[in-house]
Amino acid sequence: MQIWRRSFATSVGRLTHSSINSRPSIVRCAQILQASKNGGVSSFEDQEIKVNGFIRSVRKQKRFAFAEISDGSTVEPLQAILKPAQAADLSTGTAIEISGIWKACPPGKEQSHELQTTDVKVVGASDPETFPIQKKYHSPDFLRQIPHLRIRTPFNSLLSRFRSECMFQLGNVFHSHPDGAFTQVQPPLITSSDCEGAGETFTLAPRGAATPSTENEHFFRAPKYLTVSSQLHLEAYAAELGNVWTLTPVFRAEKSDTPRHLSEFYMLEAEVNFMSDLDSLTGLVEHLLRDLTRRLYNTTVGQEILSAKRSGEPGQESSAEETGSLRQRWIDLMDGPKWHRVTYTQAVEMLQRAVAEDGASFEHPPTWDGGLQLEHEKYIVEVLHQGRPVFVTDYPKSVKPFYMAPSQVPDGSNTPGETVACFDLLLPEVSEVAGGSLREHRLPDLIQNMREHGLIKPRQIPESGDPASGESLYPHLTPDEDLGHLQWYADLRRWGSAPHGGFGLGFDRFLGYLTGVSSVRDIVSFPRYFGRADC
């Protein structure tokens, strides 16, 4: 303390001098703290700096006050020391402009440097009695009720910066893909197409508009929905541009009440033309996710996530085990051996064997016709594949949408045509995180699939028209069939249709996996789900 007081006096003298010449420049906490760790000429040591930020906590003693200051640029607080009078109006949350000299601390202090405050100005007061965000543990349930303030906890602030870095690095991943840059597109969200066929879409209408009695009374002259997937539109782009991607909101009106589902979430989707085997597609997904993780690992914010406190609970660092296992998760993603591929049929057989031989028990006994339940997916990835990523491929045609191409290498045990060339990517904890397929690129086969899925409508025959009169007939349709609002999609197969495939990845789920946050409701800042859309 003796040393410190001497240097404080010296620096105040210096300050008076320097402040005549120039005002201190505003610096972000991340920059100061990072530079101080690295040392060297850019360490700001003994320089006057100014920070715009917030009081995270303040401790007032008789001769000095100590404040932790944050400006949202890093989880680590900046330590400031003030005179009691300077700290009089400060409490948790107060917005301040604070200037001072950045001094090295004597050995033994937790922080290497601290700000010796010369001036502090309150620009926005905070009432400590009512401010819901305090320097203490807040449960996720509590924080979800105040999403507009939840951002202000250190860990949630970090999550926002991590998402931002993910988006930035995603741009780099696709821009520098070895097969050539992917084109990022912005497909429409208002659409006629329910591409998953599940019907759980939101419909939209101008506020206060009367319920339309005819098609023409609709705002868009027909009912429209919020997209559940951009795949169909991506295929239109890919047919020209080759390789395309998008990160776009999608909407599902599901009444699910699970930590894995939201009504509004971001989907990362990509589509590649001239792709004719499923291995290329799973290989692409694996390459992209490894590349993204590797780039994130090399960023400051990536490293912050790997060592950050959880759930805004100060003082409670992640246990070594937790931090270690999260880091191991990233390393496995980046550098682990090639991810496993297992066909659906093999997976079902393995599950059945597990029941028969290893005493595994499931609520729904695994059957080939029954599809995979969440409990099955979890067992496949966590037990059968030791918690490592696994692609389950070639699902039964009967449980998948109309646009998928048939499997090229059917299991010996299956009838050809019984399965489709698709995959789900399973990760531990979050389970299904991505799904994709080769698309049926042949017009007659696509139309036959649509017929089987009941997507072809009876044709409206004009009174004066001859239904069978040549030119107006769409190829491969009978005179009384109509493709309706999907004709444009079939059109993509009429003139120069190459084999192609693509996938969609639940971006929020993947962020949850990377950050170790188990509910997407805590990954998305303003989550929307059945019964809840706060703010």
Next chain:
Amino acid sequence: MQIWRRSFATSVGRLTHSSINSRPSIVRCAQILQASKNGGVSSFEDQEIKVNGFIRSVRKQKRFAFAEISDGSTVEPLQAILKPAQAADLSTGTAIEISGIWKACPPGKEQSHELQTTDVKVVGASDPETFPIQKKYHSPDFLRQIPHLRIRTPFNSLLSRFRSECMFQLGNVFHSHPDGAFTQVQPPLITSSDCEGAGETFTLAPRGAATPSTENEHFFRAPKYLTVSSQLHLEAYAAELGNVWTLTPVFRAEKSDTPRHLSEFYMLEAEVNFMSDLDSLTGLVEHLLRDLTRRLYNTTVGQEILSAKRSGEPGQESSAEETGSLRQRWIDLMDGPKWHRVTYTQAVEMLQRAVAEDGASFEHPPTWDGGLQLEHEKYIVEVLHQGRPVFVTDYPKSVKPFYMAPSQVPDGSNTPGETVACFDLLLPEVSEVAGGSLREHRLPDLIQNMREHGLIKPRQIPESGDPASGESLYPHLTPDEDLGHLQWYADLRRWGSAPHGGFGLGFDRFLGYLTGVSSVRDIVSFPRYFGRADC
């Protein structure tokens, strides 16, 4: 031709040899053509290459056929020469995998190199009789009816790649901002808040759901809308993160039929905390747009836009004048003098003087109370400011939303408090492209603004409750007032609220300005507007 035939024979010999060792790798047209322009070792000359692409046109002669091939990676076609038998099944649009030797052309040919085809495989046939995209002029009106195929014209394909490059470079602009990286956020699209107060929003409901008779019957337990602007949510992020931005879809249920409006469009929005003067905000906007334009100028796709054919009309290059003026537009954006700032009051006076002294005539005579019509904006930017970007600032409070802060430097001619600290950025041709403001960051003043805008609701007093009973009362409200669904927004001012500001820019309009495309319906691949939402 003599020379060429000799080299063809030689290369076929070479090919046979090389094909024993390895299959030719797939290369993108952009890469081949760019490398050939640069020359040198990576020019692919005399190497065997393979391209996956489409026939843009084919010309069949007796001894040879000539094809223009495109794969969506560049506007420039790759020229291939084939034997007649190889070209038999080729027509405009055909999807092919084509291999050959990349040979220098004899001097005098339009192209420097051409592909001497060794093998061509049709992977998707095209019927030239019915394919709507031919190598000829297509009017924008015609192309708008087939947005799913419009992408396949050279110029529209280029527009998609240009948009992609814009998004990528935007990421760089914000990531490397001199004041520190901006955090990119993904605010919700489903919201209760109509932040512009215009009421022209879309409401949403699960498909097929009955009209709710009580609040609790709504999917989200209250009516929800598609966002018209993310500003309110951005303020919540900025209050923690400092500088934030988003590029996000917004929705307006306007029945406008203009080339400047869509019902679904992308908005670039940014919000900056600790910002207390309007000059900093307009300075930020100017910096960002200059930086973005400069980065785009230095890309291949940027240069393609500056010299590209328009409207998919092959053979009709932009006239030197058109290309020149578009390039000049970019140079003005990047390197021109500081953009003008003019207050609204000054602008109205200038318009009135133009009417009185210069014979200008307007449908709506300019008045201070009347706001600026499109005709006024056009005159301000195109005549009064010689077609250079101009910020019009400090509009009357009465014509602007509730959240704006009062002007700091009111015109001498105005009563203090009569105008607000806001701006519209006007560009020639597209007119208003961005708008922003400082936000009222003081809680009592914000609440007073809300009161004046009729945004405060009568309080629902519980039967058993005492309306005036202390703690449950929100500060600065009377006992019978309620902030309703905007309470969270007011909350942002309760605990540590600093002066801040931000803006929104019509991303599609700005792309139209950069590309010289005059209608946003031709800038957006799948445009949605009153009466139209194809595909």
